[in-house]
Amino acid sequence: MMVKRSRIFGVFGMAWVALTLAAIAYASRLALVVAPTEATMGNVQRIFYYHVPTSMLSLLFPYVNFVASLFYLYWRRREPMRALTADAVAIAAAEVTVVYSSICLLTGMLWGRAAWGIWWTWDARLTSMLLLWLLYVSYLMLRKLSSTGQTQTLAAVLSVFAAIDVPIVYMSIQWWRTQHPAPVFGGGADSGIDPSMMPAFVWNVLGWAMWGIFLLLFRYGLERRRQELEQASALRAIEGSLEITQ
């Protein structure tokens, strides 16, 4: 039965990857060829179709990590096996967060160099994103350095701290001057993009969201296998120690 289930997952996963790659390819064509050239920035603006979707997604995955961590803390004593699945989701989401926020920062730096003439500035949005990146790197550092058996709990606790920190970071850094443009969507009367740019943007959000979900699930599966291996070897060690005492 296990084999059957994993085969279904395998077929589904292959289909998902194929769809994702197709979506990304179509989105890239729309972004790089079809979408009109922007009036003031020219072709440089096309990085927008990568920068904004990844930044939106890198603000989304921390929520997955936070919710999974809360579930882990709730299930930790009540249902330990279920808690482990929540923990696998949490670590997968944290790693995807780091990947996406790194891409967001790097594309932002490239765009900043072209549009502002500087790679980096200590502006509100840039600093907030950098702090988000730092928080999740420190989360991964904690996971790496803590000893087995308590890693999950400590990491879940840190995730709760990070979740509370993010709004405070956002608020505190708002009180600095702002160089980054206001949010393109929902940022007031002047916001929004030309309708002809919309398909490229929407397809890129979709494509990169699907890619993020694929990474998340792949890493989740990997972590589950690692957990099963760890449990099996722990069981063997217990059995081995029982034989010696007999």
Place this chain on the structure above:
Amino acid sequence: MKTLVKAKNEAGYESQGLKSYFSHVLCHLQKDLRLEWRSRDSVVGMLFFALLVVIIFSLAFDPTAAVSRQIAGGILWVALLFASFTALNQSWTREQRNRVLDAHRMSPAPASALFLGKALANLLFVVLIEVVLAPLFIVFYNLHALGQGWMLAVVMPLGTWALVCNGTFFAALSLRTRNRELLLPLILVPISLPALLGMMQATTAILTGESDPGIWIRLLVAYNIAFTTVCLLLFETVLSAD
């Protein structure tokens, strides 16, 4: 230890109220202060370390009076931050001797009282460092606050509590990890960055008198309320993490 047991007996059966909780906190605070009084390791270590940082910075920047007003707020907090790392790690290592921490874990006393007592003790140690360091700072950097100097008396305890509360929590969290001494700054600094921003901006605003520190003080208050609550709620989870 005897007072601890006594407090527990008094508290355990009759009243589970606020009074018994604070008697536990007071007990832990007394214990930590007594331990420190007998060894004086943390305070002396922190003080010397902070002094060294202050001297290194004054070598690096060669401060005149106008420049030093701009940078002193930042330097002061960097010195205190680094110095408190040394003490925070020690404050839990003490509890590991003779497996005292395991005894704490088994005790029916509220775990957060242990945390609060220790955090308050650490607050007192760091405030003591600040009191000793302040005159040295004024001498080395030719300081003279152009803003309202009395507001430092508000900013310093608020900022210190922001550092020490989370610091004590994360020191306990990294207690049983490999490379404990390395891990504490790696997780404490990213979480504390908004608080560090707040205390540095507020101190600079007071020293230069150019802007109003009010908004940063409000930030520190909000930060302290939020994180003290989370620390108290989650400490039990961290103490019995395995």
